[in-house]
Amino acid sequence: MKLFVDTGNLKEVETLAQLGILDGVTTNPSLLAKEGGDYRQILKQICQTVKGPVSAEVVATDAAGMVREGRDLAAIDEHIIIKVPFTKEGLKACRTLTSDGHRVNVTLIFSPTQAWLAAKVGAAYVSPFVGRLDDVGTTGMHLVREIVDIFDNADFATEVLVASVRNPIHVVEAARMGADVVTAPAAVIEQCFRHPLTDIGLERFLKDWEKAQAARV
Numbered sequence: 001m002k003l004f005v006d007t008g009n010l011k012e013v014e015t016l017a018q019l020g021i022l023d024g025v026t027t028n029p030s031l032l033a034k035e036g037g038d039y040r041q042i043l044k045q046i047c048q049t050v051k052g053p054v055s056a057e058v059v060a061t062d063a064a065g066m067v068r069e070g071r072d073l074a075a076i077d078e079h080i081i082i083k084v085p086f087t088k089e090g091l092k093a094c095r096t097l098t099s100d101g102h103r104v105n106v107t108l109i110f111s112p113t114q115a116w117l118a119a120k121v122g123a124a125y126v127s128p129f130v131g132r133l134d135d136v137g138t139t140g141m142h143l144v145r146e147i148v149d150i151f152d153n154a155d156f157a158t159e160v161l162v163a164s165v166r167n168p169i170h171v172v173e174a175a176r177m178g179a180d181v182v183t184a185p186a187a188v189i190e191q192c193f194r195h196p197l198t199d200i201g202l203e204r205f206l207k208d209w210e211k212a213q214a215a216r217v
């Protein structure tokens with residue numbers, strides 16, 4: 001399973017890229033708005049840092065506007081994936097952009113039928129939002145299992161990109177279910193590193209070593 005970071009923050013991308021664990025980045029209008037500054041420049045720098053797929057979202061709501069914005073975003077860098085919302089207009093735009101040779105991420109997926117319809121129009125990725133489903137009292141990861149099953153049966157090339165990830169359990173479940181990509185905030189990726197027994201174990205190794213060295217002199 002590939003790991004993307006869900007952020008508009010260049011520093012976070014740089015830090016994770018340096019660790020060699022990062023395959024791509026997803027952004028959305030909320031994340032880029034938080035950064036301020038020139039979003040095109042930020043996206044360009046993120047692309048140059050990660051050198052992998054970077055989703056950038058359109059804000060138009062009609063198909064023609066989405067296509068126009070999508071082409072404009074794609075011109076920023078070859079790594080840009082155009083993100084469109086799951087609406088009928090979004091699907092029309094996805095079809096046009098895909099036939100132009102662009103890769104499209106259809107976002108705001110909350111049901112298996114939405115994922116299936118997006119795959120039918122050639123989406124490169126679908127983004128089920130698991131955390132937001134959990135927030136309203138349903139189990140978001142059930143949706144991922146359904147989409148993975150549907151795509152396996154239909155042999156769609158569309159990748160399942162698990163989004164709105166809130167904790168490492170989402171990451172583990174996504175990997176076990178056979179999702180293609182998980183995109184997580186940097187804080188959740190940080191949690192994936194941590195285990196108190198690793199810290200305690202290392203501390204004990206180092207102390208024992210120091211004690212042995214001191215006994216020798």
Ligand code: G3P
Nearest residue numbers: 006028131132163164165
């Ligand atoms: O990038 C889209 C998605 O990951 C948003 O997550 O936490 O705002 O539901 P969240």
